[in-house]
Amino acid sequence: MRQPTTRAAGPPGAVRGWLDALAVVLAGLVAMAAVAALGLWLAGAGDLPDGGFPSVLAATLALAVGGSVLLDGGAGGFAAVGAGISAMPLGVSVAGAVVMAEVFLRQLRFRAVAGGGELLGRIGRTVLLWLLALVLLTLGARHSFAVPLGDDLAQSISGALGLTPEVGFHADGPTTVGIGGAWLLLVFAATFAVSRRAPLPRALVRHQLAVRPPAFALWLVLLAYLAIGAVTGVLTALAHGDARRTLAVVLLALPDLAWPAFGIGLGAEWHGRLVGALGLPVPQPLSAVLRTSDGGQATIGLGTLAEHDARSWWLLPIAAVLLLAAAFLAARRSPRTVRLRQHAVRFALATAVTVLLVGLWTRVDADYGLSVLGVGLGQGGLGDLLGAVLGGNGPPAGLGGGSLTLRPVLWTAVPLAAGWGLLTGTLGALLATRVRHRGEATGTGRVPKGGAAG
Template identity: 70%
Template structure:
């Protein structure tokens, strides 16, 4: 008997399943991000945007959440021109998408201890391809133009006679949204494999998981602990004060931006920036007061400058110390027996440095806007409210004017500081866990 030749139908179902898995990852992430962003924008008052602009603002928020840039443009014929732009990641939205996408991605690989490198690369490549298409479609939807009312009927008629029909529009930049969005996905998936014990690795990388995963998981829990503390504090603030809707907008859009910066400040890191005008972004009063330096000078956001505005900022130092010590203990507890204490210290120091690098990059904010009239800039006003509607502001299109907000971490100081804290916390945590039985990252071959 002659053996039957293999059928051509054996390959396509497997390939189709791979693409369906990739589509499931992307759709789940986008759905979760859209739900959180929509609730946050509604709480921020963006549902009152004229001209049915809410879906476009939602798409723009998703683009910002993965690292994209939104540009504003428009004007009033030859008379005025709007020049604006914003780069800021609403990290509540991004964090939600990252957690959901990694959960779906890893669930597709469950019941495996080891995976072939080619299979993992294929899954990542297919997910990235679908993600790029989704980002490209997102940039198409993230654009809208609003007509700015001039005032009463007489002013409207005069404006029409002079050719003044003010319009303000925005659009997501395709290159930055697709490029940085793809980088965001790769970082998220890499972090998932570095943190989760459920993620199967190629056989060649299995020995390295004992050195990476306990410390990486501990630092992830530190970041999530700050988010949980921020949620509790925000809910208490919403219950006590008469600003529940504004507080919920911050929680649903930009909570990690604030609490992760608080983590870095508690470690002694500094952020630099300035605030001019009424940008409308969710900035706490104490932080806004620090950033409003006189004469437009660059301000320094540190533990000391924040404490000058609110003495409760000093609590950020012991909070960071306690959570870092807990991370050191957890790193040692989850590591295999026999690992020397200095190795725990080095591993947590490296993990803390990488964590602070990501926090510094993700908490960067740059928002500049202005309205020039016949080439002459005009002062502060409410154009920032339209910018703010994308990240938690209110009263969009309340007026026109100019201003800026910038905030960026001093990474060359923050990263070494975090590494130093990790070294000390890893050492002390290793000593605390020395007498306890530890299950280890990997129980056996």
Template identity: 70%
Template structure:
């Protein structure tokens, strides 16, 4: 019998089209992150940086958003020295970029229930290759040097007499930004396939999707609900207290950093950290107070220590419990009826543990800077102010020429705690869903 003629989709040839698809994913993510970061930096006051430094600071913020680090250096020989570095992910920027890239990647695979493993690996590899090029360009753009006055009268006179021009610069570390940025993309794409029912899988993996996707989607929804609650609270705070620009900076740069930390604290996890100087952004007073341990020593952040400053912090416990219970119910509702109760519990426990691991790793903060002129801190109006502006801090720490912030989770406690909460929530959620008309077997064309 004669074969039916085959038709090809209009457009570029297959290989070229694949690279264009990868380019579309990367450009969409970069554009979304740049828009959010630019608005956040503008609200934080970075638009007033001298020497047209805003675009370079924006590139630095994007490097941080995907896991990179930024180092600050400069000075005037032996006369003035800067010692600084930042490793912190502005998760608002990264979250928007991840959601946009996942959506564009999935739209290129729409109307398909199954895809070949070679094809999917090819798409991921091309996207990763284009992403690496973008990260290299971002690293090259995220560097700048400012020439500024010293600010201190005596220092200014000495500098003029010695013919020294103080400078302060910053640069994104290439190895960290490219390496961890690539890992960030791979994690985002892996989570996309783990969460979305629209993502086609190779035939060999289709039977396993119901063991992963309902629980993974439920935990993603928990994280997004936390962000939504924080967004509403932030907008109300801006209206009531009148600090609209500062609050907008927080929402656009670091909202998930706070609300996901609050979720972890509600589950009983602990963070350790310290704060010397000013944060530069409006954060809960209880957190700021606890971080300022005596003599800059490390402090433990948990429900108990925060509740000593504000008793309302205890509300994080029932809020976390309600969110995890809702996740348990949603996991059971989206699973086939033949899934056993203990399977719901194990799957949600595993998903909750992975979620807390990622939240813990992504919420780490390490920022320290110091500035001295002949061993003496620089006064207000000079290098200290500029350094604080680059770091997003225009408070007292900046004018004194020094400060530090660290925040890291106790993962060996947080991850097992989240797993235990997930197991209990999975059991209770499965029991609640058993008495209701929950979803049965999911049709193959709807997976």
């Protein structure tokens, strides 16, 4: 008898795997592009000439995954531009990360355990397609604008010489692709650390109770800061005007402002400097601290912020309360068999890692200058640069020089976070001893006398 032919299962399974990976990549790009486009439009980038908006959008996505954008141009030996931006618009980053994680997890739903080979295959295919998408993104993240010089004498000289200076920007390919790939791997690592829906290989299942409760609790702390920041931003937009540009900051850079507030509330510090106009509204105390009289480096901490606005002291109790609540939640989600010392150490490590990542994500380096015959023009303001690349009111007009730097002092921030985590982790575990932990039975489980358990 002729045996029925069976179709090989390999190719369809392989095709399905690539389609799943493509779905993750496309979902992330669409989410990031939607948030970035709306934020840029609110900031005024929709008025950019010469069809520059798509290129600015691509450059913003490149920055959102950790890439950098370089400015160059000029008019031969007459004028020259030197600039660069390395700053993550974390509002765009978080939108893409959350959507990609959700799509990836939905493909693995209803599974408690997954093979290591399968997970590595899924992650590998997704990363490969993601790197290809980043290459295409860097090709689209380039544009040039004509720059009218902002000085009457310079305008006259350039007109007489028939020179039209131009400034262009382009995403740095190696940086964008390299760091962008690492960004996606970090998204996957955070997904498996935080979500209980993420299936793990059998060899790692026994470690999940040590990692997931504190990781999930700290993720909720970061979300709480975003919620507080969003409400504050909306109220500011309604009360003080300039609503479009304020909402643009909320969409593009809310985590860049809200998450350092968490670290500062714990006593951490950032060093920074602002020269020129920032272009988009930021909290007044932060701007006042960054803009020193001599243009030197400033220290951003609780004390320096409170010198300009006493309400900044509220960052301390807010951080303490939220961290204690997170420690309590982490202890409640852990088995009662976990010792108090173990829970405190785990929560301390999770808090330290969280502050470390916040510090790395909120680093800002933006610097540019336009010189004519070797002489720098007046301070045009960093807002001019952001206007061309990150969404402003038009191309750089009167582009001069400006810079914004913001760097965390990690060697003090991380130990401070660990100390706070150890303290709140201990208190949270003590509070959790009086409540039922996740997975515990509500009764004693004893069989009543004279009958069977019902």
